[in-house]
Amino acid sequence: xxxxxxxxxxxxxxxxxxxxxxxxxxxxxxxxxxxxxxxxxxxxxxxxxxxxxxxxxxxxxxxxxxxxxxxxxxxxxxxxxxxxxxxxxxxxxxxxxxxxxxxxxxxxxxxxxxxxxxxxxxxxxxxxxxxxxxxxxxxxxxxxxxxxxxxxxxxxxxxxxxxxxxxxxxxxxxxxxxxxxxxxxxxxxxxxxxxxxxxxxxxxxxxxxxxxx
Ligand code: E4P
Numbered sequence: 711x712x713x714x715x716x717x718x719x720x721x722x723x724x725x726x727x728x729x730x731x732x733x734x735x736x737x738x739x740x741x742x743x744x745x746x747x748x749x750x751x752x753x754x755x756x757x758x759x760x761x762x763x764x765x766x767x768x769x770x771x772x773x774x775x776x777x778x779x780x781x782x783x784x785x786x787x788x789x790x791x792x793x794x795x796x797x798x799x800x801x802x803x804x805x806x807x808x809x810x811x812x813x814x815x816x817x818x819x820x821x822x823x824x825x826x827x828x829x830x831x832x833x834x835x836x837x838x839x840x841x842x843x844x845x846x847x848x849x850x851x852x853x854x855x856x857x858x859x860x861x862x863x864x865x866x867x868x869x870x871x872x873x874x875x876x877x878x879x880x881x882x883x884x885x886x887x888x889x890x891x892x893x894x895x896x897x898x899x900x901x902x903x904x905x906x907x908x909x910x911x912x913x914x915x916x917x918x919x920x921x922x923x
Contacts, residue, residue: 763835877901
């Protein structure tokens with residue numbers, strides 16, 4: 711399973727890159743806004759820090775506008791992945807971009823049928839938002855399970871990118887049901903290291919070591 715960091719804050723990326731665990735980065739307009747910088751600036755800098763897929767989202771809601779933005783974003787770096795919303799225009803633009811071998815990430819996916827549309831039009835990634843589904847009392851993980859079955863039934867190469875990941879259990883469950891990638895905030899990636907018995911065990915080992923000196 712690949713780990714992507716879900717952020718537009720470059721310092722967070724630097725911190726996690728040092729752990730050797732960051733395979734890619736996802737951003738969205740809300741995350742870019744939090745950075746206080748332009749999307750182009752942020753994406754350029756991220757590309758210099760991480761040698762992996764970097765998702766940058768279009769703002770246009772019409773196909774022509776999306777394709778125009780995609781052309782500009784793709785020029786930034788070969789690793790840029792064009793993030794498109796799961797709308798008729800987004801899915802249509804996805805087909806045009808996949809035919810040109812430009813990588814895409816279809817975002818805001820909340821149903822298995824939506825994921826099927828993205829896969830049929832050659833999306834590189836589809837992003838089911840598990841946290842936002844859980845928020846409204848639906849099963850985010852159930853959706854990932856359904857998409858996994860459908861993609862495996864037909865051999866779709868589209869990768870399932872578990873998004874809107876909120877805590878370590880989301881990561882564990884997404885790994886168990888076979889998501890290809892989990893994108894998560896820095897706090898969530900940090901929490902994966904944590905277990906109270908690790909801390910207690912280490913404390914005891916160090917105390918015992920002192921006794922043997
Ligand atoms: C990433 O691609 C998504 O935009 C992001 O994970 C959404 O997360 P949120 O639901 O916590 O905003």
